[in-house]
Amino acid sequence: MTLIARGARRTWLATTLRIGILSLGALVMVAPFLYMVSISFTESTYVLTTPPQFIPDPATLANYEQALMTQGLPLAFANSLYIAAISTAVSLLISSMMAYAFARFSFPGRELIFRILLVGLMIPAVMLLIPQFILAKHLALLDSHLGLIVFYVAGSLALNTLLLRGFFEAIPGELDQAMQVDGANAWTRYWRLAIPLARPGLATAAIFTFFASWDEFAWALTIINTPELRTLPIVIRLFAGAGNNAVQWGLVFAASVIAIIPVIVVFLAFQRHFVQGLTSGAVKG
Structure with missing residues (x-):
């Protein structure tokens, strides 16, 4: 009975310690986000006070009203949403077809081509800015949403193909x-069999691609000059740089x-599907 009690006590202590460590880690990760939300509801006079206040007093919606009334923000929001949605859809379509070909068909140089594709994952995106700019200039893609979409799709193909091939x-x-016996061609097998069964992988790829397209700043800043074509990260950065170097943190947040x-x-x-997508197809193949 004593051994059982000691075992139960050790289990309880281990569980409590594990929950405590995880809670502390979660708090450390969530605290900056909560502080950002708090400042967004704080009057500019009380921003960046010491010690920091996570509950604004007094609370105000003035920062949100000013942000929404700013001419560039709603349009930039729409631009980013449009670009991210199109980039995600096109990337999923192309990468899923590529992944299906690598997974189901045998052709000369298949593994070599796949490994060359994966080299793109090893190159930092910032190193490609100048070559991409020159290429976009020759293709007449500068200062256009198409120039963003084309390179966002190209930049996401390697990772998405790697994820989906495993699925x-x-x-x-x-x-x-069995579908071949019934007369189904490659497109039918891809669309009606592979795609429905690979939903977790598609969901994971969709999240990664949308996030990357939505948050991207460097390439958009490089090629976009027309104010009406700016994306949301650029406009937020302009908010941070307004006011003679006096950053309006409430407006920015x-x-x-x-x-x-x-x-x-x-x-x-x-x-x-996200967790299943990361823990199953992503580690196969």
Whole structure:
């Protein structure tokens, strides 16, 4: 009985310690976000007080009203949403077809081509800014949303193909053979068999691609000059640089909170499949 009691006590202590460490880690990660939200509801006079206040007193919506009334923010929000949605859809379509080909077809140089594709994951994006700019100039893609979409899609293909190939390889080959016997061609097998069974992988790729396109700043700042074509990260950066170097943190954080809303919506929409997508297909192949 004593041994059982000691074992139960050790289990309880281990569980309590684990929960305490995880809670502390979660608090450390969430605290900056909570502080940002707090400042977004704080009057400019009380911003960056010491010690920091996580509960604004007094609270105000003036920062949100000013952000929404700013001419560039609503248009930039729409631009970013449009670009991120199109980039995600096109990237998923192309990368899923590529992944299905790598997983289901045998052709000369298949593994070599796949490894060359993966080299793109090893190159920092900032190193490609100048070559991309020269290429975009020759293709007449500068100062356009198409220039953003094309390079966002190209930049996401390697990771998405890697993720989805593992899912397609996990689908039993007998299912493909059965559909072939019934007369289904490659497109039918891809669209009606592979895509429905790879939903967790598609959800994971969709989240990664949308986040990358929505948050991207360097490439958009490099090629976009027309104010009407600016994306949300650029406009938020302009908020931070306004006022003779006196950063309006309340306005910046209010705009940042608005920018987070689509990210939260997309994650909640696909979070059912997200963990499964990371822990199954992503480690195969």
